Amino acid sequence: MKSNERSGRSEPEDLTTVTGHTGTSYLCPDLSAVDQHITLLYQEIERTPPSSRPEVERTVWADIDLLLDRRKWLEVTTLTAAR
Numbered sequence: 001m002k003s004n005e006r007s008g009r010s011e012p013e014d015l016t017t018v019t020g021h022t023g024t025s026y027l028c029p030d031l032s033a034v035d036q037h038i039t040l041l042y043q044e045i046e047r048t049p050p051s052s053r054p055e056v057e058r059t060v061w062a063d064i065d066l067l068l069d070r071r072k073w074l075e076v077t078t079l080t081a082a083r
Contacts, residue, residue, distance in 0.1 A: 018070045020063035026070075031078075034071045038064055 016029040028034045041060045048056040 018066050020066060022059060022063070024063065026063070026067060028067065028070050028074070031071060031074050034067050034074065038067050038071075041067075 016027060018026045018028050020026065026034075026037045028037065041064050045053065045057055045060050
């Protein structure tokens with residue numbers, strides 16, 4: 001296992017996929033795809049019954065954090081390429 005896999009980050013060969021903490025793969029080639037994944041994860045939290053919500057929130061927020069990192073990276077690379 002490469003160090004990037006342990007941290008949940010995409011491998012250098014596959015810069016369009018983010019792997020969540022539970023192994024879920026999120027295809028993230030652009031900002032709209034990242035935003036769609038984040039929206040769906042928020043909806044998952046909202047659909048979860050209150051009794052199960054704390055565990056789901058921990059897991060889902062961890063994946064949202066990874067997706068937000070990807071979003072930030074895409075924003076920076078887009079701005080850099082536009083120069």
